[in-house]
Amino acid sequence: MAHPYHVFTQAGYAVDFVSPQGGAPPMDGIDHSDGMQQAFLDDAAAMAKVRASLRPAEVTPADYVAIFYAGGHGVMWDFPNNVPLAQIAQQIYEAQGVVAAVCHGPAALVNITLSDGRYLVAGKTVACFTNEEEVAVGLTEVVPFLLESTLAERGATISKAPNFQAHTAVSERLVTGQNPASATPVAEEMVRVLAEQG
Amino acid sequence: MQSKILIVLTSHGQLGNTGVLQAFICRRWPTRTTSSRRPVTR
Numbered sequence: 001m002a003h004p005y006h007v008f009t010q011a012g013y014a015v016d017f018v019s020p021q022g023g024a025p026p027m028d029g030i031d032h033s034d035g036m037q038q039a040f041l042d043d044a045a046a047m048a049k050v051r052a053s054l055r056p057a058e059v060t061p062a063d064y065v066a067i068f069y070a071g072g073h074g075v076m077w078d079f080p081n082n083v084p085l086a087q088i089a090q091q092i093y094e095a096q097g098v099v100a101a102v103c104h105g106p107a108a109l110v111n112i113t114l115s116d117g118r119y120l121v122a123g124k125t126v127a128c129f130t131n132e133e134e135v136a137v138g139l140t141e142v143v144p145f146l147l148e149s150t151l152a153e154r155g156a157t158i159s160k161a162p163n164f165q166a167h168t169a170v171s172e173r174l175v176t177g178q179n180p181a182s183a184t185p186v187a188e189e190m191v192r193v194l195a196e197q198g
Numbered sequence: 199m200q201s202k203i204l205i206v207l208t209s210h211g212q213l214g215n216t217g218v219l220q221a222f223i224c225r226r227w228p229t230r231t232t233s234s235r236r237p238v239t240r
Contacts, residue, residue, distance in 0.1 A: 001205060005205065013201050014200045017207055018207070020208070020210075025207040026209070026210070053207055064204045065203065066203045067206060068205050074208040077208075079208065108206065
């Protein structure tokens with residue numbers, strides 16, 4: 001999340017944070033040897049925003065040009081069935097905004113539908129943490145569902161690279177990435193698509 | 199007015215050693231890795 005945040009702010013965007021429960025989200029997977037992660041941790045203003053993340057009900061979708069779902073295995077439990085978060089993404093997308101997700105973040109996409117009732121991912125090309133990567137990390141039997149398989153069931157065409165290689169997919173205004181290495185490329189693609197939107 | 203992007207974070211704690219695992223993945227295949235360059239393994 002620190003890397004996309006850097007890309008967004010360097011491109012001139014303001015960033016807000018939201019989480020299903022609001023407030024301070026669990027901080028995990030921190031690598032203090034990663035200069036950008038450490039810089040984020042040292043950024044008092046950014047950290048204050050994270051610790052006071054908005055609740056979905058506090059978000060006005062019209063205020064945002066894009067929504068980015070971060071990853072981590074935890075999102076497999078609290079993103080897919082969060083209706084308010086899905087509605088925020090739907091409204092941003094239908095207002096010509098960008099919806100993006102990386103690693104397990106595309107778990108948020110499995111139940112997002114558009115006004116016509118179709119799944120957002122139906123007919124689109126999507127990258128996500130793959131079934132092979134889930135096997136590689138030994139969590140196939142732990143996660144509540146296989147992300148790649150479920151997105152394919154929703155009508156997405158899965159695009160993937162070998163395990164843990166950076167890989168992104170851009171399909172209309174949906175930008176997705178496969179794994180942690182894809183976080184920065186996804187953010188960069190978002191900025192590019194937003195620039196094209198004008 | 200400055201355009202805004204919304205980042206969505208989980209409220210769900212990671213599982214067991216999953217956080218450690220993610221950190222391992224991030225160290226071994228850092229974000230700067232590109233699809234044109236294979237990860238360095240030791």
